[in-house]
Each structure stands twice: as structure tokens, then as C-alpha cells.
Amino acid sequence: MRHLLVTFAIAAMVLGLTPRTVLAQAAQTTPALDSMTVAQLVAAGDTARAQKDFDQSIKYFEAALRKDRNNAVLYNKLGLTTLKQGDLARARVNFQKAAKYDPKLADALNNVGAVDYMQKNYNSAAKQFKKAIALEETRATFHVNLGAAWFGQKKLERAITEYARALELDPQVLATNSKTGVAAQIASPEERANYSYMLAKIYAKRGNTEECLRCLKMAKEEGYRNMKDVYRDEEFAGLRRDTRLAEIVPAPDAK
Numbered sequence: 001m002r003h004l005l006v007t008f009a010i011a012a013m014v015l016g017l018t019p020r021t022v023l024a025q026a027a028q029t030t031p032a033l034d035s036m037t038v039a040q041l042v043a044a045g046d047t048a049r050a051q052k053d054f055d056q057s058i059k060y061f062e063a064a065l066r067k068d069r070n071n072a073v074l075y076n077k078l079g080l081t082t083l084k085q086g087d088l089a090r091a092r093v094n095f096q097k098a099a100k101y102d103p104k105l106a107d108a109l110n111n112v113g114a115v116d117y118m119q120k121n122y123n124s125a126a127k128q129f130k131k132a133i134a135l136e137e138t139r140a141t142f143h144v145n146l147g148a149a150w151f152g153q154k155k156l157e158r159a160i161t162e163y164a165r166a167l168e169l170d171p172q173v174l175a176t177n178s179k180t181g182v183a184a185q186i187a188s189p190e191e192r193a194n195y196s197y198m199l200a201k202i203y204a205k206r207g208n209t210e211e212c213l214r215c216l217k218m219a220k221e222e223g224y225r226n227m228k229d230v231y232r233d234e235e236f237a238g239l240r241r242d243t244r245l246a247e248i249v250p251a252p253d254a255k
Contacts, residue, residue: 033060044060045064045077058078072102072108073102076111079098079111082094083111095108112128116128117149130146144162151191163198194224200236201233203215204235227249230249231252
């Protein structure tokens with residue numbers, strides 16, 4: 001507190017104000033956290049996080065937890081904020097606490113899995129995503145995440161099954177501009193190319209020609225090595241009559 005007073009005093013000299021005036025202004029602009037209700041703290045924390053003021057958001061959520069120590073939703077919010085800061089270990093602890101205080105909070109389990117995924121612990125991530133799905137099977141995001149975990153383990157058929165289920169629940173969940181789930185963490189060019197080709201298969205099976213062709217273009221641009229497989233893989237059988245396919249992958253020479 002003494003350091004804080006000194007800081008204010010220095011600012012006062014620079015601005016030509018008295019320390020008492022600066023302290024009075026600070027008291028007006030910075031509400032005392034202890035005087036705020038849990039609802040007010042949560043609202044302020046959400047606002048600060050939306051504005052990317054993560055340090056302040058954490059202060060609000062921590063103050064709310066001092067008033068409501070067993071609130072699973074608050075721990076989940078705190079976890080999301082620390083995750084935004086890139087502190088994976090701290091985020092995981094908060095998500096685990098959220099799951100402890102409310103074992104049926106599917107979002108908390110999903111978020112534990114997301115941290116595991118970001119740390120490339122795909123097996124553990126898959127276990128957490130499956131727990132989340134067991135609680136809320138109709139959440140498309142959870143299926144996307146589980147698909148990403150299977151993809152990380154190179155279990156492509158399982159990944160395809162989960163992505164297909166996600167699309168059944170939400171046809172837009174894998175759209176180009178979607179930021180849903182953890183699939184965006186796929187970083188290496190080879191993985192992105194494989195991922196795009198896998199999505200092309202899924203869209204082909206669903207009869208969505210436009211999205212299938214878009215994903216095939218992405219796979220080619222990302223350097224997928226086996227583009228000629230579109231003329232062998234059964235999922236693309238119905239697409240071979242479309243002249244646009246040959247524009248992306250020229251047909252093999254007839255023998």
C-alpha cells in the first residue's frame with residue numbers, strides 16, 4: 001500500500017495534483033471489489049475478458065470466488081481467462097476444480113480436454129471429450145474436439161465418425177469461418193493437408209459437393225501427397241462425374 005501511495009504521489013507531482021486528490025479520483029474510478037456482489041463481479045469479469053483485459057478479468061473472477069468458493073461456473077470462467085493468457089497449467093487446475101464442484105458441468109470436462117489437446121496429450125484429451133459427450137451428446141463442439149483428438153492419434157476412421165456426427169448436429173460447425181473446438185490447433189502443414197483431405201471425404205459422403213471440392217483444394221494447396229486417391233477412394237465415387245474435380249486433380253491417364 002505504501003508503494004501504491006508513492007506511485008500516486010509521483011503522478012500527482014507530474015500532473016500538478018495533490019496526492020489526496022489523486023486518491024479520491026482513483027477511489028471513484030476503481031470500485032472496491034469487496035463491495036461488489038458476485039453477479040456484479042462476474043459481469044465485470046466477462047466484460048474485461050471480452051475486452052482482452054485478462055489481468056483485470058482474473059481479479060474480478062478471483063474476487064467472486066472469495067465470496068462463492070464452490071462455484072463451478074466461476075472456476076470454469078477463470079480457467080478460460082487464464083487459458084487466454086496462455087497459462088495452460090493454471091487453466092487446467094481451474095477447469096479441474098470446476099469439474100470437481102460440478103461433475104455434470106460438461107464444459108469443464110471439455111475444457112480440461114482442450115488443455116490436454118494443446119499439450120499434445122491426445123489420449124487424455126479424448127477421454128475428457130468422451131466424458132463431456134456422455135453428459136451432453138448433442139453438443140457439436142464436443143464431437144469436433146473428440147474428432148481432433150482422434151486425428152492427433154492418427155485414428156482417422158474414428159475422427160471421421162466424430163466429425164460426421166458434429167455435422168449432423170450443426171451443418172456449419174466445420175465451416176471455413178468457424179472457430180469452434182480445438183481443431184484450429186492443428187499446426188503442421190502435413191497435418192493440415194491430411195485434415196483437409198479427411199474433411200473432403202466427410203463432405204463427399206454427405207453429398208455436399210461444394211464443401212468437398214473446397215476441402216480438396218485446401219488439401220492440394222497444403223501439399224497433400226496422395227491427391228490421386230480421389231480416383232480410388234469410394235467416398236468420391238459420385239464426384240468423379242463433376243468436371244471440377246479434374247480441375248483440382250487431373251484424372252489418371254486412361255490405359
